[in-house]
Amino acid sequence: MRRIYLDHIASTPVHPLVLEEMLPYLKERFGNPQSLHADGQEAMAALEEAREKVAGLLGAESAEVYFTASGSESNNLAVKGLALAQREKGNHLVLSAVEHQSVLHAAKSLEKLGFTATLVSVDKQGRVDPEEVRRALRKETVLVSVMLANGEVGTIEPVAEIAEICRSRKILFHSDAVDAVGNIPVNVKTLGVDALSLAAHQFYGPKGAAALFLKKATRILPLIDGGIQEGGRRAGTENVAAIVGLGKAAELAAAEMAARGLLQSGLRDKLMVELPRRVDRVVLTGHPVERLPHHASFCVEFIEGEGMLLGLDMKGIACSSGSACTSKALKASHVLLAMGLDHALAQGSVVFSLVDGTTSDDIGHLLEVFPPVIDRLRKMSPLYTKYLEEKGQ
Amino acid sequence: MIYSDKVMEHFTNPRNVGVIKDADGVGQVGNPVCGDMMTFYIKVENERLKDIKFQTFGCGAAIAVSSMVSEMAVGKTLQEAMAITNTSVAEELGGLPKNKLHCSNLGADALHAAIEDYRKRQESTKKGEPAGQVPPPESKEEHEECFCPYCEGPIEGLDEFCHSCEVELEECPECGKYTRKGDETCISCGAALPRK
Numbered sequence: 001m002r003r004i005y006l007d008h009i010a011s012t013p014v015h016p017l018v019l020e021e022m023l024p025y026l027k028e029r030f031g032n033p034q035s036l037h038a039d040g041q042e043a044m045a046a047l048e049e050a051r052e053k054v055a056g057l058l059g060a061e062s063a064e065v066y067f068t069a070s071g072s073e074s075n076n077l078a079v080k081g082l083a084l085a086q087r088e089k090g091n092h093l094v095l096s097a098v099e100h101q102s103v104l105h106a107a108k109s110l111e112k113l114g115f116t117a118t119l120v121s122v123d124k125q126g127r128v129d130p131e132e133v134r135r136a137l138r139k140e141t142v143l144v145s146v147m148l149a150n151g152e153v154g155t156i157e158p159v160a161e162i163a164e165i166c167r168s169r170k171i172l173f174h175s176d177a178v179d180a181v182g183n184i185p186v187n188v189k190t191l192g193v194d195a196l197s198l199a200a201h202q203f204y205g206p207k208g209a210a211a212l213f214l215k216k217a218t219r220i221l222p223l224i225d226g227g228i229q230e231g232g233r234r235a236g237t238e239n240v241a242a243i244v245g246l247g248k249a250a251e252l253a254a255a256e257m258a259a260r261g262l263l264q265s266g267l268r269d270k271l272m273v274e275l276p277r278r279v280d281r282v283v284l285t286g287h288p289v290e291r292l293p294h295h296a297s298f299c300v301e302f303i304e305g306e307g308m309l310l311g312l313d314m315k316g317i318a319c320s321s322g323s324a325c326t327s328k329a330l331k332a333s334h335v336l337l338a339m340g341l342d343h344a345l346a347q348g349s350v351v352f353s354l355v356d357g358t359t360s361d362d363i364g365h366l367l368e369v370f371p372p373v374i375d376r377l378r379k380m381s382p383l384y385t386k387y388l389e390e391k392g393q
Numbered sequence: 394m395i396y397s398d399k400v401m402e403h404f405t406n407p408r409n410v411g412v413i414k415d416a417d418g419v420g421q422v423g424n425p426v427c428g429d430m431m432t433f434y435i436k437v438e439n440e441r442l443k444d445i446k447f448q449t450f451g452c453g454a455a456i457a458v459s460s461m462v463s464e465m466a467v468g469k470t471l472q473e474a475m476a477i478t479n480t481s482v483a484e485e486l487g488g489l490p491k492n493k494l495h496c497s498n499l500g501a502d503a504l505h506a507a508i509e510d511y512r513k514r515q516e517s518t519k520k521g522e523p524a525g526q527v528p529p530p531e532s533k534e535e536h537e538e539c540f541c542p543y544c545e546g547p548i549e550g551l552d553e554f555c556h557s558c559e560v561e562l563e564e565c566p567e568c569g570k571y572t573r574k575g576d577e578t579c580i581s582c583g584a585a586l587p588r589k
Binding site for chain 1: 396401402405410412421425426428429430431432440448449451452453455456525
């Protein structure tokens with residue numbers, strides 16, 4: 001059966017050139033970068049080359065890039081590491097309500113250590129109001145963390161404005177840019193961030209390689225104590241092959257991002273316009289314009305997301321949902337609820353995120369397959385029956 | 394795939410989907426807040442379930458469970474149908490992922506609620522109250538939030554903490570419901586909780 005992969009936000013495929021670059025480091029170039037012999041130094045050189053490429057993509061200096069194993073780890077390192085390093089200064093954090101769990105739960109852990117966190121709400125399109133961040137700041141605030149783009153609803157946040165507010169108050173600012181880096185231009189200097197997280201598998205690199213940008217001379221406490229890797233800020237033998245892949249993916253993104261974005265946003269726009277035309281009672285979630293170029297997300301009324309996911313999967317289409325049933329914890333997406341969607345509607349969440357290679361034909365096929373999948377589930381739904389009765393049908 | 398072939402088969406071709414307009418009993422459980430909602434309609438003849446129809450708003454497991462329950466119960470006596478348990482439904486389906494076991498509770502609950510509704514209607518007819526269309530009972534749980542199992546205070550958003558009674562909660566891996574963190578057994582299903 002024809003498979004159409006529309007789950008970029010879960011992971012992109014690995015670019016063939018990225019894989020090619022990685023393979024020698026899983027074979028003959030297996031040295032430990034910390035070894036002084038030639039084998040080790042070969043791996044070290046590869047590591048530093050990757051660091052330069054990632055720095056290049058971000059407009060940062062190489063020495064400001066720290067490799068980690070996941071976007072979640074980068075977020076944890078930033079939130080916990082920056083907060084704990086400033087413990088003497090204060091104990092208050094400000095986060096947006098739509099942050100990734102790795103930011104929210106990191107803050108929750110800090111609460112057990114005497115920190116408090118203020119969650120800044122978002123509007124109906126998932127946007128944070130920078131003025132609300134300003135109002136949430138206190139004398140004891142030591143860190144603000146607001147994501148650059150939201151994976152569930154695609155909305156791009158006004159990070160530069162928030163960073164500016166933080167800078168004027170001399171408060172550190174971190175942005176989780178895992179869904180953004182490699183897909184939209186991200187320049188740490190233009191944004192004015194002190195720290196920024198990214199992950200390779202969101203831009204055609206491998207899983208298991210990620211990074212934290214940390215502005216020069218910013219104090220941070222490590223999560224992992226041990227050796228001197230990553231300047232002592234992240235101990236542990238480096239995952240050289242994956243990091244080399246991250247470097248190559250960054251290099252490719254710098255060159256190809258604009259073209260990819262243009263192609264994907266064209267197809268995505270078609271999906272955003274056509275899908276609600278083909279099925280009634282479907283709403284777009286997130287911001288209609290300020291959103292990731294590969295991202296289209298909706299809520300379909302009267303049905304639940306997991307059934308939709310399974311139905312589409314059986315037709316060969318891979319996508320995501322923020323419904324309670326699709327989450328292990330059986331809770332509806334905190335992002336959709338923070339945007340003020342009611343629970344029943346949030347259960348009908350579905351996210352299509354395009355990847356490199358998605359064609360117009362793929363989107364056409366999705367638009368054909370989608371209505372009957374929805375129709376079948378609605379015919380089973382007591383909420384739809386009630387709706388039809390009230391409508392008088 | 395996270396589900397057994399049997400679950401997928403019932404999800405793909407669910408039995409007995411629909412509404413019985415002149416049902417003898419209607420049972421509705423769950424609510425969209427917690428993810429699943431099921432409505433069961435039954436026709437009863439000589440204390441036997443002559444016909445069953447259901448509608449389900451919910452995940453693949455919830456749909457498969459509803460279908461399975463309806464198939465297991467049709468033709469059975471009311472007493473036999475009342476004996477259908479969530480365990481037997483999950484077994485018939487070739488097992489369910491642990492965090493989906495609560496769906497099987499709902500399936501049996503919805504059927505049992507329909508049977509209880511039928512019995513209530515029978516009693517009120519016997520008592521000589523005006524017969525005829527009894528409106529389907531309002532679901533008890535409708536429009537409710539997820540609740541703390543200790544004080545029944547609402548649990549909101551990301552919280553695994555009840556702000557009303559200040560109990561720290563965790564999800565029981567067995568039934569998926571909230572139970573007190575650190576307890577030895579789950580308050581809802583009694584399963585032994587793994588100690589860390």
